[in-house]
Amino acid sequence: MRILGINAVFHDPAAALVVDGEIVAAAEEERFSRRKHGKEAVPFSAWEQPQHSANWCLRHAGLTASDLDAVAYSYDPTLVDETLPGTDQGGWEKLRTLYARRAPAFLKTALPGLDPGKVRFVRHHVAHAASAGLAAPFGDCAVLTSDGRGESESYVAGEYREGKFVELANQVLPHSLGLTYEDVTQHLGFKRSSDEYKVMALASYGTPIFLARLREHIHAGADGGFRADPVDWSQFAPERTHDGEMLPEHADLAASVQRAVEEVLLDLARWLHERTGHRDLAMAGGTALNCVANTRLHAESPFERVWVQPAAGDAGTALGAALQLAADLGESTRPMPGADLGREWPQERLREWLDTASVAYERPPDIAETVAETLAEDGIVAWFQGRSEFGPRALGHRSLLAHPGRAQNLERLNDVKGREQFRPVAPMVLAERAAELFTRGPVPSPYMLFVHDVEPSWQDRIPAVTHVDGTARIQTVDSEAEPLLARMLRGFERRTGLPTVVNTSLNTSGRPMVDDPRDALECFGSAPIDLLAIGPFAVRRTA
Numbered sequence: 400m401r402i403l404g405i406n407a408v409f410h411d412p413a414a415a416l417v418v419d420g421e422i423v424a425a426a427e428e429e430r431f432s433r434r435k436h437g438k439e440a441v442p443f444s445a446w447e448q449p450q451h452s453a454n455w456c457l458r459h460a461g462l463t464a465s466d467l468d469a470v471a472y473s474y475d476p477t478l479v480d481e482t483l484p485g486t487d488q489g490g491w492e493k494l495r496t497l498y499a500r501r502a503p504a505f506l507k508t509a510l511p512g513l514d515p516g517k518v519r520f521v522r523h524h525v526a527h528a529a530s531a532g533l534a535a536p537f538g539d540c541a542v543l544t545s546d547g548r549g550e551s552e553s554y555v556a557g558e559y560r561e562g563k564f565v566e567l568a569n570q571v572l573p574h575s576l577g578l579t580y581e582d583v584t585q586h587l588g589f590k591r592s593s594d595e596y597k598v599m600a601l602a603s604y605g606t607p608i609f610l611a612r613l614r615e616h617i618h619a620g621a622d623g624g625f626r627a628d629p630v631d632w633s634q635f636a637p638e639r640t641h642d643g644e645m646l647p648e649h650a651d652l653a654a655s656v657q658r659a660v661e662e663v664l665l666d667l668a669r670w671l672h673e674r675t676g677h678r679d680l681a682m683a684g685g686t687a688l689n690c691v692a693n694t695r696l697h698a699e700s701p702f703e704r705v706w707v708q709p710a711a712g713d714a715g716t717a718l719g720a721a722l723q724l725a726a727d728l729g730e731s732t733r734p735m736p737g738a739d740l741g742r743e744w745p746q747e748r749l750r751e752w753l754d755t756a757s758v759a760y761e762r763p764p765d766i767a768e769t770v771a772e773t774l775a776e777d778g779i780v781a782w783f784q785g786r787s788e789f790g791p792r793a794l795g796h797r798s799l800l801a802h803p804g805r806a807q808n809l810e811r812l813n814d815v816k817g818r819e820q821f822r823p824v825a826p827m828v829l830a831e832r833a834a835e836l837f838t839r840g841p842v843p844s845p846y847m848l849f850v851h852d853v854e855p856s857w858q859d860r861i862p863a864v865t866h867v868d869g870t871a872r873i874q875t876v877d878s879e880a881e882p883l884l885a886r887m888l889r890g891f892e893r894r895t896g897l898p899t900v901v902n903t904s905l906n907t908s909g910r911p912m913v914d915d916p917r918d919a920l921e922c923f924g925s926a927p928i929d930l931l932a933i934g935p936f937a938v939r940r941t942a
Contacts, residue, residue, distance in 0.1 A: 400468045400730055403456065404721030405506065406713050407448050408474040408499055408523075409547070410440035410592050413714035413789075414453035415740075416460055417721040420730040422534070424459045425740040425789040426452040427714045430914035440592040442495035448502070449717070450509040455742065457510075464513035471519055471724040473526035473716035476500045478550040484573040486551060521720040523549030524684070525564060530719025531681035531708045532559040533726060534735035541677040541702065543667060546684035546713070547577035547592065554684075556623055556667060558675045562726050567674055568623030568667075576660050577685050579617060579627045583656045586632040587649055588639035596791075599689055600822050602657035603868040605650030609635045613659045619666035623674070627663075645821075661692045668700040678703040683719065687711040687848075688791065690872050694840050694849045709738040709846040710790030718789075737880065738794050738846060741787030742914060749934040752916040760938045767883050770800065770932050771890030774900055777802050778929035779815065781905055783919045784883060788912070792847040793904035794874055795827060795884045797913045799928070801901040806862035808901060815926050817908035823872065826864035827902035829888050830875040836861070836899060843875040863901055874902055 404415040404425075415425035428437040431451035438444040457463060476499035479486065486492050498505070503515035521529075527544035539561065545554045553575030557566040580598065581591040589597050612635075616628040632638070635655070636648040668680060680702040687693065687707050697705045708715050722732050744752075753760045763769040770780050780800040788794050799815070801808045803826055813820050828836060830843045833851075840851035850870040858865045865871055878885040892898045905913040907926055913919050916933065923931040923938065931938040 400725060400728060401462060401466060402469045402471055402721045402725050403453060403467050404471045404473065404717035404719070405449060405453065406473045406717040406720070407502065408445050408495065409713055410436045410438065411712050411714040412437040412447065412449035412452070413710070413717040414449045414456050415718035415721050416456040417725050417732070418460060420725055420732040422718065422733070422735055422740065424456040425710070425718050426455055426742065426787070427789070428452045429911040430741065430787060431455070433911055433918070435909055435911050436593055442491040442498070445495045445498035446501070446505055448505050448509040453510060464510035467513065467517060469517050469519055469724055469728070470506060470513065471521050471720035472502050473521050473523055473720035474499050475520035475522045475550055477520070478522060480551040483551055483571060486548070486572055519724055521723055523716060524552055524555035524569070525723055526716035526719035527683040528555060528557065528564055528719065529723035529726070530710070530715040531683035531706070532564065533562070533722040533732045534708055534718065535679070535681040535706045536734045537679045537704065537706070539677070540679035540681050541671050541675045542681050543671060544682070544684040545576050545664070545686035547581055548572055548575055553577055554624070556671045558677060562732070564723070567671065570624040574625060574627045576625070576627055576663060579630070580656065580660060580686070582630070583632055583652065586638050587653060588641050588643055595685070596688065597819065597822065598653045599657060599691055601650050602653040602691070603866055604821060605647070605652070605654035607655040607658040608651050609655035610658050613655050617659045617663060619663045619670070623667065623670045625663050625667065657691060660686070660689065661695050664692050665695060665699055668696050668702065672701040680705045681708070682706070683708045683711045683715055685712045690848055690850045694851070697841050697849060698839055705841065707846065707848040708735070709788070709792060709794070709848065711848070712791065714790065738788045738790055738792070739786040739796055740789040743786040744916060744934070746934050749916055749936060752920070753933070753936060753938065756920050758920070758938055759941070760936045762935050763937055765886070766932050766935050766937060767886035768890045769937050770887050770930065771894060773930045774800055774802050774891050775894035777805055779812070779927070781919060781923050781928045781931045783905065783913065783916070783931065783933040787914050790846070793902060793912060794845070794847060795876065795881060795902065797905040799903045799905050801863065802895070803861040803863045803899055803901045804895065804897055808863040812901065812903055815928065816903070816906070823866040824864055824901050824903040825872045825874060826861065826899040827874045827876060827884070827888065828899040829885060830877050832898045833873060833875045837871060837873050840873070843877065844873055845875055845877065847872055847874040861897060861899060864899065
């Protein structure tokens with residue numbers, strides 16, 4: 400059975416293809432359109448479909464739209480309650496609902512040959528739940544999903560038993576951890592529904608001095624839900640403009656909200672464990688991209704294992720909708736094979752791109768060793784290898800790499816990317832070596848969705864990836880799954896004695912992550928990068 404999943408209503412439009420229960424392809428529209436997050440999260444944009452990513456998924460599998468058995472759309476407009484506070488965005492919510500109802504017709508235009516009668520609506524948070532519970536590597540488990548909002552909810556908790564989802568709790572709007580975090584993101588001068596991760600990074604520079612007062616507004620209930628009442632943020636810190644001065648109280652507010660959200664998630668997880676008895680928890684929804692909260696759940700909740708779907712935000716609902724519909728139709732679904740579900744190019748096509756661009760390049764005996772040598776000499780490397788990642792993290796397929804032992808490389812990379820200096824960069828390390836350098840968080844951690852404490856003896860040795868609070872958001876590399884990355888890491892260690900390198904996303908500020916060879920060449924040409932490793936080829940910066 401061939402099922403295409405679609406996310407299109409809010410932001411991060413995406414498509415995913417599931418064939419006979421197996422995840423074949425998944426991609427975000429922004430990687431094709433080069434428009435960050437694909438579109439604005441406003442009702443006026445709800446008609447836009449992930450046309451490019453959907454058509455690519457079909458081409459990748461050798462299918463056309465007429466070959467599909469079903470299309471799963473990750474939002475059910477029949478479930479919208481427009482009387483709930485917080486649903487009517489500026490009086491335009493009816494437009495969003497109208498566009499969602501007409502999605503089958505929009506998709507017919509975007510996917511020539513599609514029978515609109517094959518489109519099925521899947522409840523937003525059930526799609527989130529399936530993207531975690533049905534994609535997780537451990538079978539039946541508890542599931543917790545939390546984001547800004549779906550049709551009328553912001554949170555659902557339950558469990559998968561024998562492949563069937565059983566809902567145990569939910570939270571209706573206006574109460575929303577995701578919207579609360581979006582509100583403070585905007586108050587702190589960042590872009591809502593986009594820059595929430597900046598608040599998480601900023602929180603490490605502050606002290607949660609406002610936590611007690613925030614608990615009056617944000618706290619868990621006894622029924623598996625929570626309250627997130629409106630907050631006058633200006634009583635804690637003045638509203639900041641995008642380019643305004645960052646004051647200590649801004650960092651303190653970020654730290655306080657971060658801690659309040661962590662506490663609620665921990666209470667919800669404890670409630671869910673008490674009801675299900677599962678040892679394993681799978682998570683999705685935009686809130687699940689909060690790495691600091693995830694680590695507290697791993698360390699302090701009753702669950703033995705916590706797994707977070709790598710495209711946990713709304714993009715992942717395309718995958719979840721397809722998996723849930725497959726399960727509903729009697730298919731046996733299989734776990735997610737990895738995050739590398741996007742586009743790739745054969746070597747000859749990469750050579751054609753380089754020839755067309757008229758750039759000088761070479762093909763060294765082993766690109767991994769060439770990169771290791773460049774990094775050891777303190778060069779910055781653009782790494783473009785294999786299939787692109789599904790989700791917001793660069794996981795060794797579309798990455799910028801650097802030497803972690805040079806403290807100045809944090810500032811250097813933030814300058815290259817054109818972003819704020821309080822933003823951290825992450826370490827990539829072989830899975831079998833991770834426990835030597837990093838503690839507290841789970842290992843393996845292949846999707847960069849938890850923070851780990853950096854061992855004190857290593858903090859001075861790898862200062863570029865040690866955040867101000869002594870933590871790092873690590874990516875562990877499996878040698879069998881990623882042999883090229885593993886060779887590069889071993890080559891770097893032979894030269895430097897350090898078993899880890901800096902890994903951050905291959906893009907510059909405000910632009911989506913690089914996806915195709917043209918993107919890679921443009922990024923290399925516009926930023927001070929020393930080497931582009933594109934497939935087996937090396938392009939060097941010339942004076």
